Amino acid sequence: MPVIGVLTAGGDCPGLNAVIRGVTVRTLLDDDAEVVGIKNGWEGLMEGDTIPLDRDTVRGILFRGGTILGTSRMDPYVHGDGYESCARTIKRNGLECLIVIGGDGTLRSALRLSNEGLPVIGVPKTIDNDIAGTDVTFGFHTAVQVATNAIDRLASTAESHNRVIVVEVMGRSKGWIATYAGIAGGADSILIPEVPYDLDAVADVIKRRHRRGRRYSIVVVAEGVELPAGFERPAARKDAFGFDRLGGVSYQIAEILEDMTGFETRVSVLGHIQRGGTPSAFDRVLATRLGVAAAGFAIDGQQGVMTAVRGPDIVAVPMEEACADIRGVPPKLYDTAAAFFG
Ligand code: F6P
Numbered sequence: 001m002p003v004i005g006v007l008t009a010g011g012d013c014p015g016l017n018a019v020i021r022g023v024t025v026r027t028l029l030d031d032d033a034e035v036v037g038i039k040n041g042w043e044g045l046m047e048g049d050t051i052p053l054d055r056d057t058v059r060g061i062l063f064r065g066g067t068i069l070g071t072s073r074m075d076p077y078v079h080g081d082g083y084e085s086c087a088r089t090i091k092r093n094g095l096e097c098l099i100v101i102g103g104d105g106t107l108r109s110a111l112r113l114s115n116e117g118l119p120v121i122g123v124p125k126t127i128d129n130d131i132a133g134t135d136v137t138f139g140f141h142t143a144v145q146v147a148t149n150a151i152d153r154l155a156s157t158a159e160s161h162n163r164v165i166v167v168e169v170m171g172r173s174k175g176w177i178a179t180y181a182g183i184a185g186g187a188d189s190i191l192i193p194e195v196p197y198d199l200d201a202v203a204d205v206i207k208r209r210h211r212r213g214r215r216y217s218i219v220v221v222a223e224g225v226e227l228p229a230g231f232e233r234p235a236a237r238k239d240a241f242g243f244d245r246l247g248g249v250s251y252q253i254a255e256i257l258e259d260m261t262g263f264e265t266r267v268s269v270l271g272h273i274q275r276g277g278t279p280s281a282f283d284r285v286l287a288t289r290l291g292v293a294a295a296g297f298a299i300d301g302q303q304g305v306m307t308a309v310r311g312p313d314i315v316a317v318p319m320e321e322a323c324a325d326i327r328g329v330p331p332k333l334y335d336t337a338a339a340f341f342g
Contacts, residue, residue, distance in 0.1 A: 004023065037069045124322055164219065
């Protein structure tokens with residue numbers, strides 16, 4: 001009788017519930033199979049905090065943002081005894097496989113547990129779209145849509161006032177959301193960590209644009225960009241995985257641009273609004289496919305792999321692939337965005 005466990009760890013992401021539903025429904029297609037949900041990410045695994053999942057538990061959750069299991073940024077190797085307590089819960093619940101839905105930090109811990117002998121399968125998730133080994137991550141599409149809607153709205157108020165608006169989006173050390181939302185929203189400049197930028201050049205673009213009669217400019221900034229030489233970001237607090245807590249770099253960029261251009265410049269930091277709420281149709285479908293595929297791989301007895309999107313397919317790739325790198329925006333994609341600046 002296969003018993004499959006599932007947990008969500010790290011920051012949440014639209015589509016998590018669709019994956020949980022996919023895992024549950026696919027697993028229960030097998031007679032006698034069971035699904036155990038682990039609450040609050042690794043923390044619940046370490047503490048043995050579990051709930052049974054069945055068709056009723058996952059009814060009506062496809063559309064819901066967040067995760068019905070809860071999540072945390074607790075890492076078993078940093079905040080616990082690593083393998084021991086995780087293995088205990090897996091054994092006590094008779095789990096044949098644990099499906100771990102998480103971002104790069106979570107997948108790294110999953111890989112370590114897998115290398116120590118635990119039966120683990122990863123499902124990559126993040127709005128940042130920066131996980132290596134997969135073409136795309138669920139949650140990204142929703143975040144881009146939210147950011148694009150925000151840019152559309154900000155453009156109209158900026159135009160009324162002949163202003164520049166700096167829109168800051170999430171993405172940690174990569175500029176996927178900024179680049180996609182910038183293209184979709186017709187941004188006049190996009191600053192991302194992968195591409196060095198020059199604020200003098202950005203200011204020139206803005207001045208030229210307004211000289212030609214346009215009454216607003218939108219500058220999209222990825223939260224992870226560095227400031228120009230001579231300026232320093234305030235020291236960031238760390239999250240439980242040891243990552244910098246980002247957000248707010250745009251305030252300094254906006255001040256510099258206002259001084260350079262003479263145009264009133266305002267800031268909108270979109271923050272967690274990009275992560276909350278209902279997933280887009282695209283993310284609901286992708287997350288469902290990933291959940292169904294992960295359960296299928298688990299039932300087939302696979303371990304140490306991650307579900308990955310490769311073209312039209314969902315395939316199993318070694319979890320190492322996800323942990324080998326953090327995927328950045330390809331130069332050609334950024335060049336496409338840059339062709340429309342100004
Ligand atoms: O990794 C996803 C992400 O939303 C990043 O874009 C962002 O920097 C970070 O998580 C925010 O995390 P928290 O919810 O801990 O503030």
